[in-house]
Every structure is written in C-alpha cells, then in structure tokens.
Amino acid sequence: MSDKRRITLKDIARELDISVSTASRALNSYPGISEETIQLVKEYAKKHNYVPNSIAVNFRKNRTQTIGMIVPELVHPFFSAVISGAIHEANKSGYRLLISQTDEKQENEILACRSMMGGNVDGLLISIANDTIKTDHIQEFLDEGKPVIQFDKFSELLPTPKVITDDFESAYTAVKHLIDQGYRKIAHINGLSAVQNSIDRLKGYKKALEDHGLEFHQEWVPHCKEINESEGYDFAKQLMGLPNPPDALFCITDLVALGAMKFLKEAKINVPEEMGIMGFSNWKISEVMSPSLSTVEQHGFKMGSKATEIVLNLLKESSLGNNETYKIDTDLIARESTLK
C-alpha cells in the first residue's frame, strides 16, 4: 500500500536551511519574521503540498477543534435539521462535528459520552435520551472544563446553557388556534410525563384552555411512551370511545397525528369538520397527509446553529457558561386539518 509520508516542518526547515521554529513562525505569519523568509517558506510549503499535522497541533494546544454532538435519533426530520444547522455553524469557524446517537437509551448515551471524552472533543452538544436519569456521564465534561450545551431535550440537573423550543408558548398558540377555529372539546396526546418538552406543552395546553374558559379533562390527556404512529392511532381510538369524546386533538408530534388521522379515517370521522387535528414539528409528512396537517414549525436548523454558536463562544472565552435558557421561536402552520 502507498504510504507516502507527508512532509513535516522539519523537512521544510532542513531543505531551506532554517530552523524549525522559523519555519513555524513564517507559516503562521508571526510578527518578527522577515517578509523574505515568509515568502520563501510559504512558497516551499505550497509547492510541496505541506499540510500541518493537525493531531500534532491539537495535541500541543490541548484541543481538537471538534465539537461532539449527541442526539437520540438521527433518522428524524427534526434532529437532522438540528445537526445540519450545527455542522453549518461549526464549519464556519473551522470546527468539525463528531456525531453519535443514542436510540433514546441512556446506556448508549454513556458509551457515546465516553467515546467523546479523553480529548476527542472540545465541547459537547447534547439532547438527552428519554430514559436518561443520571447525568454523571455528561457532568464529566463540565468537570474537565469542557462546555456542554443541552438542546431540545434536557435535564435540569445539569447547570448548562440550554437551547430549546418554546414549548409552552407553542402549545398555547396551537391550542388557541384550535379554539379560534371553533373547537371546544380539545384533547391532547402528550408525551412521557418525565420529559420537559411534554411537561411544557401540557402546561401551554392547560393555560390556553383556562384562558378561554374551557374545562380541563384528565381523561383527554393520554401520554405516549414511544411517540409513534401506532400510539397516535390507539389513543385516538381510545379518546373517541369515551362517553364524552373530544372534538379536536392536539398531538405531541406529527407522527402521532398521522396515526390519529388514520384512525379517524377508518372510523369515518371527518377532519376537520367533525374533528380538528393539530400536530407538532412540521415534518414533510404533515404537508403530504390528506387532509394536510396543521402543525408547528420548530426551526431545527436554527436550534442547531444557535447551540453551536453558544458553545463556540464559550470556547473562545474559556467559560462553561451559566444555565441560561435560549428559546427558539416557532411558527404556527395552519393547514386543512383545522380549518373547518
């Protein structure tokens, strides 16, 4: 196999008959080097295709120019948008992104963190897994002086900056939209009651009901475990079987709404006439469904670039930041499923 060794600073120094330090300074345009030498070295370097060994540089400088990013799921329109935004922002500053996923399992999250510890990343962006309770594996980054930013799904146990969707506000707006459209008996398929997003969306839902004089019915708020299509189907069925069934449904995510829509279609319950449906996240499927689904756009790309921007700033100031929360605005997208 070809094993063409790259040329090193030492080679340049030897060939040009100067010292390694001079060569280094010339290449980095340090003050106190003659224009002549700089030219000489740079030309030689270019001609011989010199590329500094960044492992050596990083080793010396004790950093990697790499940000770690851990998400629960990668094949997911929202998270892939977040990643995309993060890559974009990181690259602008010459940073790279090391990515891992947990499949929502704490056990994998611990492995991913371990793999990124030990000098592999300068900072960490993480959206914790649903079943993450202990956070020691993340705390270790902070203990080593490496900044951590939590995004989307987070733990209050970690004193880090957070970049999240304004779930309360978004849910409030979504439910208000249903109310404005004339729906009065609004149910909400919520998520795991231990996850902050679910909690906040539930709060927004409740507040919207309250502000508009609508009663809260506990039996109208089932909780998903997996947050998938079949749960949406099952809960819709369950809700519609109630003695006092709702006339609208605010779903924790578009996928759940899809399942619900499927049931309603089978049950020949008309959307939006007899039943309004609202999703969350604005996946492509929401636009494609028939009837098309009203939903909330979360701007994942922006979340990713914001989180990265913060971590890069902290890196610049050698700070771990505080536990501020940055909220990313959302947009209500009204489509057929709520416009009767």
Add this chain to the structure above:
Amino acid sequence: MSDKRRITLKDIARELDISVSTASRALNSYPGISEETIQLVKEYAKKHNYVPNSIAVNFRKNRTQTIGMIVPELVHPFFSAVISGAIHEANKSGYRLLISQTDEKQENEILACRSMMGGNVDGLLISIANDTIKTDHIQEFLDEGKPVIQFDKFSELLPTPKVITDDFESAYTAVKHLIDQGYRKIAHINGLSAVQNSIDRLKGYKKALEDHGLEFHQEWVPHCKEINESEGYDFAKQLMGLPNPPDALFCITDLVALGAMKFLKEAKINVPEEMGIMGFSNWKISEVMSPSLSTVEQHGFKMGSKATEIVLNLLKESSLGNNETYKIDTDLIARESTLK
C-alpha cells in the same frame, strides 16, 4: 472556570515510584510485567479516575480512530439512514464518525475534505456532490494512504471500493412491475444525466421496456436538475401535455413523484386508474401520500454499515482496497399508486 487537569501517566508513575513505561505497560497489560505491578497501577488508575489522553495516544500512533463521512445532504431520509448505519457500525469497533455535508456543491466538498485531512480521520466515506467533476480533493486521501469508500453517488475516476444501490436492477424491477400491472406507455423522470445513479436507472428502465417489447420514447424521459417536488410537478405537466402522453410514470425519487402526483390531482387524472406512478427510495411520505405511492426501498442503514465495515477492514489490513463494487439489494414496495 474550572480547569481540573486530568492525571497523566507521569503522575501515576511518580506516585507509585515506578517508571512511566512500566505504568504504560501495566495499564495495557503488556507481557513481561508482574501481576503485582499491574494490579497496583490499575487500582491506582481507577481510584484516581485516570483516562488516557487519546489525542496523545493517537498522535503517537498516527491515527485517530475516527472515520470521516461526507454526504450531499443531511436532512434527507435516505442519507440520514446511511449515516445512522455508519455510526452504528463504527461505534461497534470503537470508532467515531466525523460528519460533514456539501449541499451538493463541489466547493463545500473540497472544504469538507480539507477539514478532514491533516490527520483528522483514518478513512473516508463519501457520497459525492452532483456537481463534483474533479476529484483531486478526494484522491489526496488515497495518496496519503487513507482508505476511501464511495457510496451511493460516486465517481469512476476514483479507484476505490463503492457501495451502491443496484440501480439498474431496481429500476428494471420497478418498470417491470408497472408493465405487469398493465401499463404500456411508461415515462421516466430521470435525474442529472451525468450522475451514475441516473444513468443506471435509465438503463434499467430501457432494458425493461425492451424485454417486454415496448418502445422507447425520448420525449418521455425528462431530466431533473434539482430532483425536487416542483420539477416533478412541471415534468408531469409537460408529459401529460404531449400529443402522445404516457400512462405511467417512473420517478427518480419519491419527492419527484409527490410533485407529479400533485399535478395529476389538479388535472383530475386518476391514479392509479388512468396513470400509474412509481417512486424511488421509500420515504415516509410515500406511505402517507394519497393514493399511497409504490416505490423501491433502498436500505440506507445497510449501505452505511456496509461501507463502514469495508473501511474498517481496510484499516485493519492497512490496505486501500481495490475498486470493487458492492451492491445493496432493494425491495419493491407496491402500494395504491400502481395497483389498478
């Protein structure tokens, strides 16, 4: 800011009054170290939470345990599945994945490659951008002795292993399915004619027509540039406006099929009765569309894990591999849009 320094081998050696080399050997369980010393060192290391500085290790060993992966687009069901498979496979072997995206621009691809050169990755997995013509930036990896695997979209100019969809076969099967369903005037919205996938799908399309005694009409094969929904819409319109319009449509991707479907709906042309439609890739939208879209499942996860498996093997054997092609099988998924 906390800047808690990690303990190093040197610290251990000093505290235990042994040499650094002994400490190193003990921790790595080298032969020729007394059981006693091994115990001693390992215990101390554990107690003091010693984590080897992997930058230093990598620097010394001239490797990173990191694989680079470059995709055209990240917010994309197929590519995110590929990435997911790659991460999964890499992690199994203790490797990490550095990810970048090009937005289909050669210019970004060059930047991404540069960022991964210089010792940041041990090998590269890449799916080239549509407008990539020169491949020097990728060749450089090979020149440095780093294995490169191309997947999905590739260039023949690079003598590397490739992991691709069996496009010819898949297209053949898809078109045959249309023929079997009774369609006889089958059009094909193809992709960029310089991209290998498009070429091969077109070949499969032609061969299927030929094998079944159907004539090939040049005007029934428009070429997308962007491969998006609006092109699907426009080309469907164009095709249906022809003096001799087709009665079925094989689209290069589900998104294009979605656009086509939209036009047909507007034009009140019934699918599948008057017009059969076939997509490619089996995105979630294909299942959600109404009527649901027949398509071809590409198994992106498998493609990602296979590509990673190959690069890890090459790394193990210090080889660059040959230019073998590994084809990932596909599955035809028949749905409403072709079942008349």
Add this chain to the structure above:
DNA sequence: TTGAAAGCGGTACCAT
C-alpha cells in the same frame, strides 16, 4: 521485570 530515553510534529519561550 523494569527503567531510560527517543520521538511522534508541532509551538513557544529564551537566547542571541
């Protein structure tokens, strides 16, 4: 079984 020391490829401090 263990230690000493070179060295991976740079950077940066101290001289000159």
Add this chain to the structure above:
DNA sequence: ATGGTACCGCTTTCAA
C-alpha cells in the same frame, strides 16, 4: 530576525 530547545502525553525500543 532567527535559532535552540523544552515540552505536550504516550508508546516503544534498547539496555540492564
């Protein structure tokens, strides 16, 4: 303006 050199943390060869 330039050179010499220590050093980052670890692995590995050579010697004892």
